[in-house]
């Protein structure tokens with residue numbers, strides 16, 4: 001149960017508040033003076049303070065209350081404080097709100113308003129604590145990853161990407177086939193490099209064959225090698241990629257382009273390590289770790305009869321699925337900065353534009369956009385224009401504070417949250433909103449918390 005500290009010299013007030021809170025399952029501790037209040041704060045885990053403004057019978061200036069508030073603030077900067085004040089001292093209370101008091105109520109207070117404010121603040125404190133814990137846990141996991149594994153310069157911030165990187169590191173040491181799926185330019189080759197670099201054959205060769213870049217009729221010769229005269233144009237015997245990758249890793253990109261005959265042969269190598277060159281009967285034996293990647297819908301190809309189901313299950317023992325960049329919002333700006341190499345920065349409007357874009361070409365597209373923008377911008381700060389992307393109706397994310405017509409829209413809110421790495425308080429500050437207001441807006445816009 002959350003605990004509220006009531007600091008009021010008037011016993012009747014303190015008891016009334018205590019009863020009110022207990023009716024709402026909130027624990028209360030009572031102090032009759034500022035000194036006692038500060039002592040109780042040291043001894044108890046307090047989630048919120050409700051404090052009076054005057055403690056000596058003949059004072060009404062609110063000075064004591066102000067001093068108490070500042071003393072609490074200096075010691076517990078995150079602890080929410082609600083002020084109970086007489087109508088005649090509203091000015092003093094408003095000044096304290098400017099210094100960070102959470103709320104004020106004029107005596108006699110309205111029970112419902114007080115409880116709503118207390119519950120709101122308690123809930124917020126809980127949400128912020130949970131968020132802080134999560135951020136710390138995520139940082140710890142990231143440091144562990146960076147310490148224990150070679151991450152091949154992979155850049156990320158989004159938890160969705162982190163899950164893929166984490167899984168890639170976990171499966172790297174096991175000798176199981178890995179299939180990396182994801183749309184064009186999403187970073188499949190980077191993930192393949194991570195698996196290779198942390199595998200038991202990291203010291204061996206890393207051979208890449210892009211099955212989509214080789215004419216269909218040559219893929220088998222590329223993979224398995226060919227004897228001289230095996231078919232037209234082959235005048236000398238040649239090694240295939242499996243020979244070259246012996247003792248190391250073979251990365252088969254765009255595996256969906258492998259014709260059915262090649263698929264059968266590939267299945268056999270995966271199962272036995274054996275294969276023959278084209279035009280030869282002599283069996284060759286290799287030990288190769290195979291990583292494959294595809295942006296095609298392999299299950300659909302299986303249904304259409306163009307991809308072997310048995311090969312799919314063989315390749316797909318572990319699937320690492322990279323989401324499209326547009327679904328990894330927190331990655332966009334860190335990747336953009338990485339591609340700018342620290343030479344130039346992005347202004348707020350450019351950042352919002354990047355976050356609002358759909359990124360059909362994923363990370364590769366982002367890399368190109370950043371290179372282009374960097375070339376087109378003479379000065380050190382890149383604006384939205386220079387990204388060459390549609391400005392997508394993104395108003396300035398620094399929304400003015402007056403009037404509902406200028407409320408930040410969904411794009412501005414997600415942009416601000418991404419810039420603040422999900423820390424709501426920081427995003428709220430940037431948007432010129434209170435945390436509560438931002439939470440409400442997020443709820444309205446269907447944006448998940450944190």
Ligand SMILES: Nc1ncnc2c1ncn2[C@@H]1O[C@H](COP(=O)(O)OP(=O)(O)OP(=O)(O)O)[C@@H](O)[C@H]1O
Pocket residue numbers: 153154155156182183184185186187188189190191253295363364367
């Ligand atoms: N997380 C990342 N950190 C740093 N660079 C990245 C990241 N993801 C992708 N890149 C870079 O973006 C470009 C595209 O990535 P990559 O080639 O790995 O994508 P892909 O999914 O293999 O693309 P395709 O489907 O076209 O083969 C590369 O230059 C790559 O180095």
Ligand SMILES: [Mg+2]
Pocket residue numbers: 188189253
């Ligand atoms: Mg690739």
